[in-house]
Amino acid sequence: MKIIEKGSIDSVPGFYAAGTKCGIKMGDAPDLAVLLCETACTAAGIFTTNRVKAAPVIYCRNILSRNNDNVRGIVVNSGNANACTGQRGLDDAALVAGEAEELFSLFGESVLVMSTGVIGVPLPVDKIKKGLRQIRKNYPNSSGESFARAIMTTDLQEKCLAVEIEVEGVPVTLGAAAKGSGMIHPNLATMLAFFTTDAAVSPDALSTILRRIAERTFNMVSVDGDQSTNDSVFVLASGSSGAPLISGPESPGFSAFFEAFLEAATILTRKIAADGEGATKLVEIRVVGADTYNSAVQVARTVANSPLVKTALFGADPNWGRIICAAGYSGVPIEPEKVDIYFGKLPAVKKGVAAGTHRDKLSDELRKKEVVLVIDLHQGDQECCFWTCDFSGDYVRINADYCT
Amino acid sequence: MKIIEKGSIDSVPGFYAAGTKCGIKMGDAPDLAVLLCETACTAAGIFTTNRVKAAPVIYCRNILSRNNDNVRGIVVNSGNANACTGQRGLDDAALVAGEAEELFSLFGESVLVMSTGVIGVPLPVDKIKKGLRQIRKNYPNSSGESFARAIMTTDLQEKCLAVEIEVEGVPVTLGAAAKGSGMIHPNLATMLAFFTTDAAVSPDALSTILRRIAERTFNMVSVDGDQSTNDSVFVLASGSSGAPLISGPESPGFSAFFEAFLEAATILTRKIAADGEGATKLVEIRVVGADTYNSAVQVARTVANSPLVKTALFGADPNWGRIICAAGYSGVPIEPEKVDIYFGKLPAVKKGVAAGTHRDKLSDELRKKEVVLVIDLHQGDQECCFWTCDFSGDYVRINADYCT
Numbered sequence A, B: 001m002k003i004i005e006k007g008s009i010d011s012v013p014g015f016y017a018a019g020t021k022c023g024i025k026m027g028d029a030p031d032l033a034v035l036l037c038e039t040a041c042t043a044a045g046i047f048t049t050n051r052v053k054a055a056p057v058i059y060c061r062n063i064l065s066r067n068n069d070n071v072r073g074i075v076v077n078s079g080n081a082n083a084c085t086g087q088r089g090l091d092d093a094a095l096v097a098g099e100a101e102e103l104f105s106l107f108g109e110s111v112l113v114m115s116t117g118v119i120g121v122p123l124p125v126d127k128i129k130k131g132l133r134q135i136r137k138n139y140p141n142s143s144g145e146s147f148a149r150a151i152m153t154t155d156l157q158e159k160c161l162a163v164e165i166e167v168e169g170v171p172v173t174l175g176a177a178a179k180g181s182g183m184i185h186p187n188l189a190t191m192l193a194f195f196t197t198d199a200a201v202s203p204d205a206l207s208t209i210l211r212r213i214a215e216r217t218f219n220m221v222s223v224d225g226d227q228s229t230n231d232s233v234f235v236l237a238s239g240s241s242g243a244p245l246i247s248g249p250e251s252p253g254f255s256a257f258f259e260a261f262l263e264a265a266t267i268l269t270r271k272i273a274a275d276g277e278g279a280t281k282l283v284e285i286r287v288v289g290a291d292t293y294n295s296a297v298q299v300a301r302t303v304a305n306s307p308l309v310k311t312a313l314f315g316a317d318p319n320w321g322r323i324i325c326a327a328g329y330s331g332v333p334i335e336p337e338k339v340d341i342y343f344g345k346l347p348a349v350k351k352g353v354a355a356g357t358h359r360d361k362l363s364d365e366l367r368k369k370e371v372v373l374v375i376d377l378h379q380g381d382q383e384c385c386f387w388t389c390d391f392s393g394d395y396v397r398i399n400a401d402y403c404t
Helices: A055-066 A086-103 A125-138 A144-150 A203-216 A254-274 A293-305 A307-314 A320-328 A359-366 A393-400 B055-066 B086-103 B125-138 B144-150 B203-216 B254-274 B293-305 B307-314 B320-328 B359-366 B393-400
Strands: A015-020 A032-047 A071-080 A111-118 A159-167 A170-179 A192-197 A232-237 A282-290 A340-343 A346-350 A370-376 A382-389 B015-020 B032-047 B071-080 B111-118 B159-167 B170-179 B192-197 B232-237 B282-290 B340-343 B346-350 B370-376 B382-389
Touching (some): A032 A125, A032 A144, A032 A203, A055 A086, A071 A086, A071 A125, A071 A192, A086 A111, A111 A232, A144 A159, A159 A254, A170 A254, A203 A232, A254 A382, A293 A307, A293 A320, A293 A370, A320 A346, A340 A359, B015 B125, B015 B144, B032 B144, B055 B111, B071 B086, B071 B192, B071 B232, B086 B111, B170 B254, B203 B254, B254 B382, B282 B293, B293 B307, B293 B320, B293 B382, B320 B340, B320 B370, B340 B359, B346 B359
Parallel strands (some): A071 A111, A192 A232, B071 B111, B192 B232
Antiparallel strands (some): A282 A382, A340 A346, A340 A370, B032 B071, B159 B170, B340 B346, B340 B370
């Protein structure tokens, strides 16, 4: 696998991406993005499990249930989540998709839509339509970077990448763009990720691959434990590379594609965690020696979401008591007297009590920009890797501001 | 029920309380407290469900399983949790109890112990023994206030009260002291509460009453969602009022005692929430119209623990989207299109969409020192009341400081 320098979502031949400012956000930040493919794509999406689902989530699930092999693109706006907007929200999602289909002369129901931003405010469809016409004018000048910037909310950095692999001897490209924790008007830490590829993948295989990969990446990141109404991950596969079709795990080329996809998703996931609101460091939590994989995840997630752990990490406070305590209330029947905890490679806890490493040394480990915490439950052989960030005073500042 | 002005845990005849500084904490803050009764008491305790239990929790559970009708007092230290301290921690807990029993000429296993503070550091038993001798010297000069102050960690205010009721025509007193969220060296937001009474209550009835009351009060408060290794609530009943024995719900006097106890516990719970680390306001979350009581609690707890909700409350940001979003990922199958949300009496959400109340009005409601959020799920007739506080930048400052 080769990482393409300055690669992005449009590094895949046949894909076009652009972003512009259509006026949903105040100020100068771009807020409308379009991704298109010049040929029909197979497509898959996974969506938030929140009971409160934004209109574009409902819209896309419907479309993908009817059409997962002739998708041509996606329109994304930031600044407005189109969530808790009732029937009008669903109508607005369809209006935006329809406008893009008309402007780019595409079949109906071939364009998906996604939104991120403030909840409960009707989508300003007229602004979006105007923005789409602007993008149409500049077509086909593609810029994956401007796409990645237009989907951002409080993200500090655009997140994109592209990799090249070989599938059965044929060069294949995988591109991606994502946004993480963030809000424009204070809102939800919505996570969105978009993948493009010229590999040929059947709709079913694409859906299975995306689900498995998200389980180990996008489902294993938490900035503040809140789950958004809009969280979504999409992948579009054009097949134009000419590589043989991947229709399931038995297909030659499946492994190469899966591994590259997993690595790309892991890189994006780490970028999302590192760019969490007010984050000063990336934290990787590895739970090992668990009875079951789910137990490992439950412990990791509970530790990652503990405000006491996160503030200690911010302060480089080697307060391992908060970590074992969070593991203790995770709901997993851990045996405290068996638990070991490491900060990087330094033992902090051995069999549930202090390991004796000097606190200054432990603290130094927590001062790194990337901190690794290892929690060994000594109850089995299952493990997981989870990513989060620390909790700084900036998190509160960013999130306490008044909406307007 | 009459609230006794400046009442405390020693307002109950026959009870003695004191606090002193024994040197566990740095600085001048007191860190050792003793509660004694001149006669034998029935006693009950409830403890953290965290898998990681501090030594004094394990010690007290053992003692109370053998002796719940001849308890004479309790020793509490702050500054050190005696948690994750292995066998030595258990031995230390017994040493402290034994020292108090000897100094005050009491039977073995008649004194309970509790600790709160930093995890993983051995208890400085010698300092505590010295402090106990100091307290013995000043005996019987009682001060419930000094007890309440010595159990504090980062609490800003001591929390105590006493009430007077009549049980079958006989005056009975109920006293209490509690500590909430807080830490001295940065540590856990341990919640401790102690109740005294001269009512006559059988051990079984006392245990049942305490459990039911905690379910509606101490189990319904959250500052940051972290559950400590030391959380405990105790009650000691001397029976010296001469009121008839309460041995169960059928006893005359049960209701009067239960109601007074519940009200006292509710007052303390609200004080604990209002004095959360960095809190600027008390937040009461009422979930109504739930299918089951547990569903109501689950929604309330999830909303109360959402950092996005808590920072919005700090900023008086009327961002109801964060509230309905948290309800949506609570795990309860809410139906978003049925949900109403009120800020105080102002409708913010009707049937899952904006109710149309001007955001300035909603924001004003959130500026109050006591904020009430009502979430009506319209799925049934069950409801609950939950207390929490907002999340300010001070929370991070308090919790990110380095241990030493």
